[in-house]
Structure formats: structure tokens, C-alpha cells
Amino acid sequence: MENTGIQRRSVVMLAAAAALGSQSALAQEYPSRTIKLVVPxxxxxxADATGRQFADFLAKYLNTSVIVDNKPGANGILAASTVAKEKADGYTVFLSSVSIASFNQHLYKKVPYDAINDFTYIAPVVDASFMVIASKRSGIKTWADFxxxxxxxxxxxxxxxxxxxxxTHLYMEKIARDLKLDLRHIPYKGSGPALMSVVSGETDLMCVTTVSALPQVDAGTVIALAQSGEKRSARMANIPLVNELAPQMPALPGWYALVGPAGMPADVVKKLSAAVIAFLDxxxxxxxxNEQFLFxxxxxxxQIKNRAQQESKIWGDLIKTLNISLD
Incomplete structure (x- = not known):
């Protein structure tokens, strides 16, 4: 009887060891098939340019194929809700934006995903640089003039x-509120038409991505008042930072992060996070x-999960104060 008990315990221990070995082997084998990178x-x-650049690198880094799946629509809600429902095995990941993680739940009455609990935050990727610009017709040449x-x-x-x-809307509203200014908002269907309205003098000011604004600044059609970020860009060393002019302002939200469905295995997250770090290095x-002013x-x-939550609080409070709804 004693020998039988020992034999049974041995079988159980061998089975447990085999299961653990099998799980370890599966983790080591990742990836064994194509990874899908969803771009919103x-x-x-x-976002597509950044996503494709990262996808090319990821394919080489992990020695596998990576496809980009573009899912535009509804301010990223379509892409996010699709990824949230996918299997959490690391074969579907997502280039999420600050809008998807921190804005949408405040802009819409019903969002079909939980920005924190429905996703695995893998790693931050890049921050987009922005500029505050003025039209030449406004007569504004400096921040002090503004x-x-x-x-x-x-x-x-x-x-x-x-x-x-x-x-582009929320940051100018935040400037106005924090500096106690009364500015009138003129929304356009896209940043391109909005920028052209500043070039023509139809509107006076705008906060816009640096990659879009700089050609107009260089051409002398608009005036650069300030740039975002923690350090002046070498290409724009003469343009002051927003946080030099208004230290109380929060960082301008323009980041992208790699995320996946909730519950991804830790080993898979570690591999993908290492890939992001290698990509950025x-x-x-x-x-x-840098050519796209993405830092x-x-x-x-x-850290990126915490940032998403912090910015949800900052910008969610502003959205509520302004009573903005996109429903």
C-alpha cells in the first residue's frame, strides 16, 4: 500500500512537471504564427506610418510575420472594441492613442470597452510634438502678444x-481656462482644414502637430508661439516650450502605446515590451x-497605464466642465 501511494504521488508530480514544462515551452515558442497589429x-x-514602421521592426526582431490591420472609425472606438474581444495570446496587439485610452469614455455616453480593465498595457511608444501657432493677420508675434x-x-x-x-481642441481650451482667457472655438472637419484657416487668417490660433505646422512656419505663413515637450527641439531652438511660458499646464496629450487584450501572459508581454524598447533604441x-516629430x-x-488613468482624470474633468458630448 505504501509503495502504491508513493507511485501515485510520483505520477502526480511528473504530470505537474510536464504541464509546467509544456507551458514554459509554449511561452518560449511565442510567436509561432503571424501577429496582427491593429491601427486605429x-x-x-x-498612426499608420508609425504602426507600419514598428510592424516591420517587430517582424525582424521576433523572426515572424506581422500584418497591419487598419480599423479607422469613431475616434478609435471600432479598433479598440475589436481588440478587447480578441484572444489574449499576444497575436493581436493594438497601437492605442491617448484619445482611445483617456478621452472617449468622457466624450461618449456609452463606450463598448473599459479603457483600463479591457486591455493589457504593454509599453509606451511615442509622444507627438505639437505647436501653438498664430495667423499673420492676427498681429500676434509672440506668446506675450497672444x-x-x-x-x-x-x-x-x-x-x-x-x-x-x-x-487640438482640448489643449487650447485648457490653455484658455488655466490662463483665464476667453477664446472662441471654431471646429473644422480635420486638422488639415483647421490649419488652412489659420494660414488664411480666417481664424487666429491653433494647437496642431509640429509635423503639420512646421512647413507653414518655415514658409512664413503662420507664426510659431510655443512648442510642446520637455526639451526644445534642435530644429526649433528659438521657439519656447509651453512649460517655459505656462509651467502649470499639463503635458499635451499626443502619445501612442502598444496594448493588447486583457489577461495576456506575462512572458509574452515581456517579449513585446522588449521589442518596443529595442525599436526605440x-x-x-x-x-x-524624429523626422515626423515623434519622440x-x-x-x-x-507607467503608461498610470499615465492613461491620470490623463483621463485631467481631460475628463475638462470635458465635463465644457459639457462636450459626441453622441
């Missing part, structure tokens, strides 16, 4: 945006990103 914007967009004119003419200055509730990738934000999954 269409082909040719900024403040002086805005305070002298309450409600007189207009600012353009790429649409109600997006970053690569000199060729850094050069391409690497290396960090951990916990």
Missing part, C-alpha cells in the same frame, strides 16, 4: 481645431521618428 486610423495617417491681445479683447480671438473633443528608427517615451507597462 486609415492608411497614410500618422496673452495681451486675448485679455484686451475677451472673446475676440478665435482658435481652430480638427474637431470637437480632440487634442534603434538609430534608424529614431531618425525616422520615444521608453517606459514600463505600469
Amino acid at each position: 486610423q486609415g492608411p497614410g495617417s500618422g 496673452l495681451k491681445k486675448a485679455r484686451a479683447e475677451p472673446g475676440g480671438l478665435t482658435f481652430a481645431s480638427g474637431g470637437l473633443g480632440n487634442s 534603434d538609430d534608424q528608427n529614431k531618425k525616422k521618428l 520615444p517615451i521608453p517606459g514600463t507597462s505600469e
Whole structure:
């Protein structure tokens, strides 16, 4: 009887060891098939360019095939809700934006995903650089001119945006509220038409991505008042930072992060996070990103998850105060 008991325990222990070995082997084998990277914007967009650059690198880094699946629509809601329902095995990942993680739940009455609990935050990727610009017709040449004119003419200055509730809108609203200015918002259907309204003098001001604004600044059709970020870009060393001019302002929200469905295995997350870090460390990738004024934000999954939650609070409070709804 004693020998039988020992034999049974031995069988159980061998089975447990085999199961653990099998799980370890599966983790080591990842990836064994094609990875799908979902991008929440269409082909040719900024997110698409970044996504394809990362997908090419990831394929080489993990020695597998990676396809990009563009799912534009509803401010990223279509892409996010699709990924949230996928199997959490690391074969479907997502280039999420700050809008998807921190804005949408406040802009819409019903969002078909939980921005924190329905996803595994893998790693932060890049921050987009923005500029605050003024039209030449406005007569504004510096940040000090902007403040002086805005305070002298309450409600007189207009600012353009790429649409109600997006970053180009919310950041100018935040500037106005924090600096106690009365500015009039003029929304357009996209940042391109909004920028052209500043070029033509139809509107006075705008907060817009640097990659879009800089050609107009260089051509002398608009005036650069400030740039986002923690350090002045070498290509724009004469343009002050927003946080030099208004230290109380929060960071402008323009980041992208790699996420996947909730419950991804820790070993898989570790491999993908290492791939992001290697991608951001690569000199060729850094050069391409810099040309698009996208700046690497290396960090951990916990850091980007915390940032998403913090920015949800900051911008959610503003959205509520402004009573913005996109439903």
C-alpha cells in the first residue's frame, strides 16, 4: 500500500512537471504564427506610418510575420472594441492613442470597452510634438502678444481645431481656462482644414502637430508661439516650450502605446515590451521618428497605464466642465 501511494504521488508530480514544462515551452515558442497589429486610423495617417514602421521592426526582431490591420472609425472606438474581444495570446496587439485610452469614455455616453480593465498595457511608444501657432493677420508675434491681445479683447480671438473633443481642441481650451482667457472655438472637419484657416487668417490660433505646422512656419505663413515637450527641439531652438511660458499646464496629450487584450501572459508581454524598447533604441528608427516629430517615451507597462488613468482624470474633468458630448 505504501509503495502504491508513493507511485501515485510520483505520477502526480511528473504530470505537474510536464504541464509546467509544456507551458514554459509554449511561452518560449511565442510567436509561432503571424501577429496582427491593429491601427486605429486609415492608411497614410500618422498612426499608420508609425504602426507600419514598428510592424516591420517587430517582424525582424521576433523572426515572424506581422500584418497591419487598419480599423479607422469613431475616434478609435471600432479598433479598440475589436481588440478587447480578441484572444489574449499576444497575436493581436493594438497601437492605442491617448484619445482611445483617456478621452472617449468622457466624450461618449456609452463606450463598448473599459479603457483600463479591457486591455493589457504593454509599453509606451511615442509622444507627438505639437505647436501653438498664430495667423499673420492676427498681429500676434509672440506668446506675450497672444496673452495681451486675448485679455484686451475677451472673446475676440478665435482658435481652430480638427474637431470637437480632440487634442487640438482640448489643449487650447485648457490653455484658455488655466490662463483665464476667453477664446472662441471654431471646429473644422480635420486638422488639415483647421490649419488652412489659420494660414488664411480666417481664424487666429491653433494647437496642431509640429509635423503639420512646421512647413507653414518655415514658409512664413503662420507664426510659431510655443512648442510642446520637455526639451526644445534642435530644429526649433528659438521657439519656447509651453512649460517655459505656462509651467502649470499639463503635458499635451499626443502619445501612442502598444496594448493588447486583457489577461495576456506575462512572458509574452515581456517579449513585446522588449521589442518596443529595442525599436526605440534603434538609430534608424529614431531618425525616422524624429523626422515626423515623434519622440520615444521608453517606459514600463505600469507607467503608461498610470499615465492613461491620470490623463483621463485631467481631460475628463475638462470635458465635463465644457459639457462636450459626441453622441
